[in-house]
Amino acid sequence: MRLIQQHALHKIGISKEEALEALQVVRQECAGDAAKTAGGSDSTRKCTALELLEEEHAQGFIITFCSALDNILGGGVQLTKITEICGAPGVGKTQLCMQLAVDVQIPECFGGVAGEAVFIDTEGSFMVDRAADIATACVQHCQLIAEAHQEEDHLKALETFSLESILSHIYYFRCRDYIELLAQVYLLPDFLSEHSKVRLVVIDGIAFPFRHDFEDLSLRTRLLNGLAQQLIIIANDHKSAVVLTNQMTTRFGQNQSMLVPALGESWGHAATVRLIFHWDNTQSLRASEMCSLHLSPKMQKVLK
């Protein structure tokens, strides 16, 4: 179908323009059939930058309740993009993921996106009681706002926004090795089409299954790249944010060593936004967290 040779055209007796038109009609019909069967995922992928701008303005952010972090992210975690959180052990990556899983459910009248969350855990670090604490604090915060402003829709939203509803809308999956993780991610589109309110997919510990027991490094690169593309498709088609956490590894330079995110150079291209957390010189535990935006399409400043 793709190759139109001159002699074939002469044989059929039509001109090149007519052949191109015929191809377009066939292509549209095929796309129409595919749309009926697959849910029309690729028919809306072509648009002008102006339309995209309007879409972006209308999209919300998932706020993190830390204003410095929200500032450098440009308002919060963006939907339809992949955000990667890297940091040394103990810096707070899983906590941030749990916070985001609760924050995505904040009703729209309070400034949230009113969505549900999928939490894929590979390290077993998800603590339900900690998530319950975060959820309770969030509900209390919203109640304070509602009391201060006293509006109708605030009070109505608060009726459905409770601890039980928050915890019941976090879909938790536990994957023990890389095969389970890959299977889960590749099966996720089906799950998301059934639960269309999901707006956040968290994969806590994407480095862990791939770092040990992997002898064939080129296979690892291929699997990771395929995984990255699948995650981008999920983020785009279902208008949800994908958040990944990554570990740090040491790279030896000529006379120094640095902490860099794990999984190699090619994985660095998977995420659109990369947050790197590290401690600064003072020993105080949470008080001074420096966070710099390593890759961002929008902001290139380092914020302290």
Place this chain on the structure above:
Amino acid sequence: MVVLRAGLCPGLTEEMIQLLRANNIRTVVDFVSSDLEDVAQNCSVSYKVLVAVRRVLLAQFSAFPTNGADLYEELKSSTAILPTGSPSLDQLLDAGLYTGEVTELAGAPGSGKTQVCLSIAANVSLGLRQHVVFLDSTGGFTASRLYQMLQARVEDREEQMEALQRVQVVRVFDIYEMLRALHEVRDCLSQQVESSAGLLKAVLIDSVSAVLSPLLGGRQSEGLAIMMQLARELKTLAKEFSVAVLVTNQVTRDNSTSALKSALGRSWSFVPSTRVLLQGRAAPWEEGTAHTACLAKSPRQVGSGYGKGRCGCGAVGCRVSLPRGTHCNGRVADVCY
């Protein structure tokens, strides 16, 4: 591979086709490369007729040599140079992006490849008022960033909106979708060629390695075949329709020298005519936001290195100012955008 049929040229009748086919001569190539005396004897066809048919077939199907002067004239009239919006990058690329060629931009994560692509799109769409097609395979295209760049260049809101409308974004996350999108662009262009002067001037692809790297490596060789098919599509698009094609690529670390080099291997290195390597800051929390661009391969720049354009440190007239081990020609520019 054109199959012989009746009516391909005068003198080639159906009867003659059957006789030739009985002697295993099916295509034009078979016919032209066979010994006509033998064919005349075996097929009992007249030798003169065969010679006449061969002359016509050669005239129809072979390539014509042109001389350099005609080629130069054609190049002068059909090639355009698109400025990228950054004067130092333009200088590195010998005045800008050339239409009819494939240019590659490689860099580590965070080195600024998507930013440069957005800047080029803004420049072409606003400054030159031409259409741009942006194929996004990483999800990194942010329309608000493009809008910011346009706002920095011009104040009038109407012009900004028009410039945004001239940039068409297609999201392709798979190699087959990318090939299909390129086919659609090609069809669109060939339909337009008669009507308008061809408003599309630049096709930016960010990035090519995101869709190709899941297929390469391992024991299957289809990945390499698909990569070459994509390369052929890009080159045909650039050459036939006089558009500038810019692709972005990842970098990998060379095992022996631990230097950064472009991904996708040696087979891909022959595809773009110009390759630029971008380098950003070493560590994210260091001060300074200058990015450097280094020309790794170029058909035009002086001192492009002997041979394959690898580290031409020994070549005459080549200034080396980067640390040992990087693949470059010593031409470095500071890029600000």
